Amino acid sequence: MLWRKILRTGCVSALMAVSVLSFIAGCSMAAPGWGSPRERATPRGFSPVDRAAADREAAVRVPRRGSIPVLSNKLDLEAPGNTQDEESSPARLVADHSVDPATPQGKRIVIYNAGLRIVVKEIDKAIKRAEAFAAEFGGYVQEIRSESITIRIPVAHYREAVSRMEDLGRVVARQLDAADVTEEYVDLEARLKNAKAVRERLRALLDRAEDVKAALEVEKELKRVGEEIERLLAKLKLINNRVAYSTILASFERVYRTPPTQQIMKLPFLWLRELDPQRLARNDW
Amino acid sequence: MNLTQSMKKNITLRRTGYGPLALTVFVGLSSGCATIDPPEGYIKVRKSPEYDLKAVSARGNVIALSSRTNADRDAGLDFWAQAVAYQKVDVDGMQLASSEPIKGKIGQEGVLFNFESGEGQAKTTYLVALYVTPSRIYTVEATGPASELAKDMDKLRKAMTSFR
Known part of the structure; x- marks a missing residue:
């Protein structure tokens, strides 16, 4: 009984660690090894429902490089100040306008x-x-x-x-x-999707947590991931606003009208110019 | 008749005593030989090539008389007074502190200008007395640091109006 409890708690911790590491690294879920059958295998201590959750998670992948969402200037953009909930993510602005920026037809943000x-x-x-x-x-x-x-x-x-x-x-x-x-936008969106996927996995784990300690740990991680999602959404929203407007x-x-400078005409009398205090004070003797 | 009138005129001149003086001044001014009495305490500089007379005080104030030919007999005191003011203020950038009519020792009409330049310790006063005859233009100039020249202002003014 004790052995089984230790094993279960350890598995939960290991799974969370993997999730956190992958998220912190900012890695897309297309990172090498992430989607491999071995890593997607149900951890010990979890029910077969976990496999289904893992499959759902795998389905929510970052778009391939060839399908980067791009904002078109011709879109009917949102007015500034309108809020977006996380479900209507910035991707809504770019939906169905995915173009590879590397191609000549690619549009940039x-x-x-x-x-x-x-x-x-x-x-x-x-x-x-x-x-x-x-x-x-x-x-x-x-x-x-x-x-x-x-x-x-x-x-x-x-x-x-x-x-x-x-x-x-x-x-x-x-x-x-x-x-x-464009690059910043794509990166932010990838991070957002990744974070959302992690959050789904954590929610699934939370549903299956069999003791309070495990549930608290998952809750803590869920909170952190939620905050990260909010941050990413805010950044994307800001970029969207700057792009749209x-x-x-x-x-x-x-304009300052400067008066024309008065033209000074010299009189043709040399002696007038010689009326000079410096000349007068000069020691000419 | 003419002889009688001439005699009367001579008698009048003899009576007043100003006849020979006026005659001397007239002849002197016409020939460019004018002079002034230097202020008390000032000494004459004997060999000043640019001035008819030049005198200095022990504190560095200078006064000098100079003359030149009037370019046009019709150019009177008003014309040259305007020309001097224009030259010093508009062209040379000095400030005209004051200008006033003066009279020389025998009543010649003139103008005394008081120009200033600089500020504070560097402030300089430049006085110019202008007298004009149909043939000659006379100027009596005086300059020095404003503070020093102010002490001698009365003496300088007296010297400038001693023009004859």
């Missing part, structure tokens, strides 16, 4: 930012017009300061919005950035 420095006659009016642009293009104002405004514009209207902003005055500096976040920062400068 890109964040567009623009910075403009514009000389205008009236800064207040320029800021109000920029606010109007944001509303016109279905975007929103992120920040207004005394001499600048940051607006978020749906990526589909990015270039048009930049062009309209440039019409506000004389552009003295322009910076247009396109940050490719381009950021345009416009800094304004006022």
Whole structure:
């Protein structure tokens, strides 16, 4: 009886250790050996139901490299501020648009930012017009300061919005950035799917835990994995928002009309120029 | 008739005693031989090539007289006063602290300018007295550190109005 209990507890710990290690390593479940029949074999001390759980887990794999989900700019993107539950993960935005980025047809996940420095006659009016642009293009104002405004514009209207902003005055500096976040996005999504798979396995283990100690250990691990999933979701949500809405920062400068410099005409009389205190004080004797 | 009038004029000049002086001044100014009385405590610099007369104080203040030909007989005191102010303020960048009409020893009309430049310890005062005749332009200049020149301001002013 004692032998059987020790064995069972040990098996639970071993399985959890494997799960945790694989998760911490950020490995995809396609990592070598993970899906091998030997590793997927039901551990000793677990019922045959565990095998089914393991099979389900195996079915939830990270997409192959050739099927990386990609966000298309033409998608009907979510409005900023809308929350996503974990079930409607960022993958929803990219569903059915999987393209291999390595192929010529591959689309990248890109964040567009623009910075403009514009000389205008009236800064207040320029800021109000920029606010109007944001509303016109279905975007929103992120920040207004005394001499600048940051607006978020749906990526589909990015270039048009930049062009309209440039019409506000004389552009003295322009910076247009396109940050490719495809790799980061894919990595985050893989981690998310992996974490979810681990969570499912842990839930299954929790259902079959036969004593309180084992159940507590699984619960603890479930909590940690849950937190990690939340973190990943938040990161993906942030990227989605940045991809869906381009950021345009416009800094304004006022036009200062400098008065023309007075033209100094020298009089054609040398003696006037010789009226000089330094010349007078010179020791010329 | 003419002889009588001439005699009367001579008698008048003799009575007033200013006749020979005025005549001397007129002839002197016409020929460019003008002078001033240097301020008390100032010594004359004998061989100053650029000035008709130059004198200095023991504290470094300088006063000097110079003259040149008037370019046009119609260019009077107003014209040259404006030209001096324009040159020193607009061209040379000095500040005009004050300007006032003055008269020379025998009543010649002139203008006294008080220019300033620099700030604090480096502040310099530059005085220019301007007298104009149809043929000659006379200037009496004085300069020195503002603090030192202020002490001699009365003496310098007196010297500048001693022009004859």
